[in-house]
Amino acid sequence: MSIRSFWMTFLALAVTVGLASPVWAGHKQKSANTTPPPPPPVQTPPPATEPSAASVDKAADAAALATLTAAKQALQDLTDQKWAAFQQTPDWSTAQTNLDGIKSDLDAAKKAAADSLTTNADYQAALAAKQKAADDIAALRASGDATPETLSPLANASLQANIKIRQLQSDLIANDPGIQATADKLTAAQHSLDLLKRDFQNGLSADKDYLADKTAVDVAQKNYDDAHAKLAADIGN
Numbered sequence: 001m002s003i004r005s006f007w008m009t010f011l012a013l014a015v016t017v018g019l020a021s022p023v024w025a026g027h028k029q030k031s032a033n034t035t036p037p038p039p040p041p042v043q044t045p046p047p048a049t050e051p052s053a054a055s056v057d058k059a060a061d062a063a064a065l066a067t068l069t070a071a072k073q074a075l076q077d078l079t080d081q082k083w084a085a086f087q088q089t090p091d092w093s094t095a096q097t098n099l100d101g102i103k104s105d106l107d108a109a110k111k112a113a114a115d116s117l118t119t120n121a122d123y124q125a126a127l128a129a130k131q132k133a134a135d136d137i138a139a140l141r142a143s144g145d146a147t148p149e150t151l152s153p154l155a156n157a158s159l160q161a162n163i164k165i166r167q168l169q170s171d172l173i174a175n176d177p178g179i180q181a182t183a184d185k186l187t188a189a190q191h192s193l194d195l196l197k198r199d200f201q202n203g204l205s206a207d208k209d210y211l212a213d214k215t216a217v218d219v220a221q222k223n224y225d226d227a228h229a230k231l232a233a234d235i236g237n
Contacts, residue, residue: 057231064224071220075213079204086200095196099189106182113172113179123168130161 086092117123137154140146173179204210 054231054234057227057234061224061227061231064220064227068217068220068224071213071217075210075217078210078213082204082207082210083200086203092193092196095189095192099186099193102182102186102189106179106186109176109179109182110173113176114169117168117172120168123165126161126164126168130158130165133158133161 087096133154137151137158140150140154
């Protein structure tokens, strides 16, 4: 190889190496830039806001009221159940049937007395006076000449007739021995039922199921009263 050829080869090699170096460096830099970035820092959520004392006590008050309402309803349901069973007992059935029969007898006696008034002259006169007053008032209003001054005597006549009718009816009932005797029987029959009701109430005080539900109501009532007082104090403050 001549000296000229040697230097030309050397220069060509140098140029090739010089051009390749930036490419290689760029390749290394590009490879380094593809490294994934670090993950973002974990965001810590802000602390939860604590509920106020008033809101806590309001929730407790509502819960206590719901418990009290449920306890009262349970007690009432039990009482109704036991009362329905008590009404099926022979003593109650007999007393109730007796009372219903006496009521029917009294109604019949009063109707018979009222029917007898159809032959009472005073009663018939009072009915006629009542009807005449009603007719006179209607005619006066239809004429267009009605005034407080002209209507007042007619209205008073109607009132007096009604008073007379009621008085005759009351006197008849008060003086009818059959009605009074039946009314006395009705009072006695009602008293018998009242005594049986008292026995039922006394029996509840010894019933374990009733006592358990009653205790639940008392406890729930106290809890509600305490919760409500605490809520009221919070609101007041």
